[in-house]
Amino acid sequence: MISSIAELISDRIGAMPAGERRAAQTLIANYPLTGLKTVAEFSTAAGVSSPTILRFVARLGFQNYPEFQSALQDELAAQLQSPASRTLNPASPGGGAVSPMLEATLDNMRETFRHLSDKQLADIAATLAERRGKTFLIGGRFTDPLARYMAAHLAIIQPDVYHLAGQESIWRDRLIDMGKRDVLVIFDIRRYQESLLRFAEKAHDRGVQIVLFTDQWLSPIARFARHVIAGRTAVPSAWDSSAALFVVAETLIGAVTRQLEAAGAKRIRDLESLR
């Protein structure tokens, strides 16, 4: 049963020609506002011509554009009256394999942050912001992208941020540059990687401060870490989820940025002027 226009669209979007699909995608992207504007505005927003928009609404079963708009308005009216029942995409009972996944992920995040105090986060952020040496980031097979993501941001707001990539021998050799003023951020979740453990141990021996992102069962690297962030990773899927760790990473990026606001702002301006 189809109750909302958004459902109707996602139901038929597969059977639409390219132009109308673009209209549909644009509408869904910020639903339902685009549909309340004029045909001309809608068409330019979607990058198609006006007739395509009209054909699009015709395909949805509406006689004309105003009728389509009225339907959207009615839907909006119903939504605004009962904010609780804002179910655009109703939690498919039992059926869809999507909702459980999303729910589990959201739970993981809440749970992860519940075990993570503001003070801890602030401490870690301070470690990353106030370090007097360099920052190195590295990850495991699936978590290395997280290290990259964090490095991409940190490298903009402060100097000497390096992501360690490639073969083990390559980054192992970089140990020689690391000392007690430096910080090493490691991402390691099950199945924990031997190579990372070896690397962490040696770095620790050299006095490097280690910040570890791991799962709730704690990578053995925790033994050498100054700070440990344990994220929930269990989801109803064949794979573990790194989403919670990702959000922690983003939070830390934000916190470090705030701490470096003064120095960082200038740096960002300088970077802009380089383009």
Next chain:
Amino acid sequence: MISSIAELISDRIGAMPAGERRAAQTLIANYPLTGLKTVAEFSTAAGVSSPTILRFVARLGFQNYPEFQSALQDELAAQLQSPASRTLNPASPGGGAVSPMLEATLDNMRETFRHLSDKQLADIAATLAERRGKTFLIGGRFTDPLARYMAAHLAIIQPDVYHLAGQESIWRDRLIDMGKRDVLVIFDIRRYQESLLRFAEKAHDRGVQIVLFTDQWLSPIARFARHVIAGRTAVPSAWDSSAALFVVAETLIGAVTRQLEAAGAKRIRDLESLR
């Protein structure tokens, strides 16, 4: 300070003549829907004439009726984008600078999935699973790690999955290997990258099916995409958040894995035996 039109109205309603006051009351009664309709509908709803409506909006300081409607729509857009932060009280017990960030991120995810039906996700998963050619993944400055993350998983459950990295010239040359049986997954959020757009266009010209991960404002690449995933990215931070897109990516990885269960299981066993 006056931030919403509703406030503006209740501020000046005392100094209005009877007819315009009725217009004001009618608008407030089911705000802001009446204001989005035509002048004629508004006037009959309020039981006054059209000119009275126009005088009413003029008194509020708008030059003309469309300008008034645009203002209402903008306001509505702002509301719809951050549902919880407006409707719920933001006084979460955490208090620190962390909670707002987490809350916004969770909102983004809910909102992103609200605009994403199970069917859409299933379609995209099918595109990724049933493709008869190769799968390429690429991302922008900050989103490339997401492409890597997805590639790392997909490459395990099916052959011919490639992440496009390095300089533009390198992956541009790989266009030569791409055809209509292939799938290209692109991550592109603001600020959208010219190079990706060029690449997407050429790939599209060659018949490659494009799956686009973007933000709610839609990268121009949406024009060439077969499937578009619009994630929310706004958070109280100096940076945009890719967390919602990350979760969508994980969800898709899970869905593709499920679809390839039979074929994938054998492949995974084979991989294990290689170690």
Next chain:
DNA sequence: CAAAATACGTAACATAAGATACAGCGCTCC
């Protein structure tokens, strides 16, 4: 109470919006 000023609605107008016809193009399928 009378006169002026203000408010309101009717009706005509101009403009911008939605709808349609048609031609070009690309795509698919023989």
Next chain:
DNA sequence: GGAGCGCTGTATCTTATGTTACGTATTTTG
């Protein structure tokens, strides 16, 4: 490779929407 079909955009037309002018009603004020 060619014929047919379907999709898309340009240009044109029509509708209806917002706007304005003006006359009447109502209220206010001296």
